[in-house]
Amino acid sequence: MLNVHSIPGAFSPDECDRVRSLVAQQPANDARLVGLTRDHNIRRADLVWLDDVPEADWVMDRIIDLVRTANRDVFDFDLREFAESPQVARYGAEREGHFGWHSDIGDGALAAKRKLTMVVQLSASDDYDGGDLEVMPSAHVVAASRNRGCATLFPSMLLHRVTPVTRGERHSLTIWAHGPAFR
Numbered sequence: 001m002l003n004v005h006s007i008p009g010a011f012s013p014d015e016c017d018r019v020r021s022l023v024a025q026q027p028a029n030d031a032r033l034v035g036l037t038r039d040h041n042i043r044r045a046d047l048v049w050l051d052d053v054p055e056a057d058w059v060m061d062r063i064i065d066l067v068r069t070a071n072r073d074v075f076d077f078d079l080r081e082f083a084e085s086p087q088v089a090r091y092g093a094e095r096e097g098h099f100g101w102h103s104d105i106g107d108g109a110l111a112a113k114r115k116l117t118m119v120v121q122l123s124a125s126d127d128y129d130g131g132d133l134e135v136m137p138s139a140h141v142v143a144a145s146r147n148r149g150c151a152t153l154f155p156s157m158l159l160h161r162v163t164p165v166t167r168g169e170r171h172s173l174t175i176w177a178h179g180p181a182f183r
């Protein structure tokens with residue numbers, strides 16, 4: 001199914017805060033694209049990878065649960081593993097944090113196996129202006145729910161973007177599920 005699926009309340013507000021404070025102590029890396037090149041015209045965000053963070057096991061357990069259920073009920077993809085760490089991104093108004101149109105499937109060994117993308121809104125909608133996650137499943141754009149704790153899932157090949165944040169800051173949690181290439 002080539003569609004966008006959302007799960008309201010996938011994480012409670014308190015759990016969103018806990019994820020935020022888990023990563024708050026970690027040094028942020030400048031966000032990179034699939035293939036590890038830097039291009040600030042496409043993406044401006046700070047990233048923390050959760051597998052570097054002790055005490056994040058419950059986050060991974062929740063992710064596995066959400067993805068397994070959504071895949072069973074909606075996508076029915078051949079998913080085999082989570083080959084990459086979950087990442088928490090921060091998009092700040094001070095440099096108009098954004099991520100231009102892109103597909104998550106890339107040439108790298110891991111990026112080539114991405115099949116399903118899940119993004120969780122960790123920030124409250126009124127913490128920021130702009131910062132909309134938009135996905136293009138067909139000729140028109142679908143805007144993801146801005147509700148805190150809501151998870152948005154879509155096939156990793158679909159074009160999607162995050163519009164520039166013009167006030168405040170937006171945090172998101174992104175995870176990819178991997179499997180044999182689509183054919």
Ligand SMILES: O=C(O)CCC(=O)C(=O)O
Binds near residue numbers: 104119133172173
């Ligand atoms: O932060 C988001 O909403 C999307 C992140 C994203 O598309 C990515 O990391 O590939």
Ligand SMILES: [Fe+2]
Binds near residue numbers: 104117
């Ligand atoms: Fe993406």
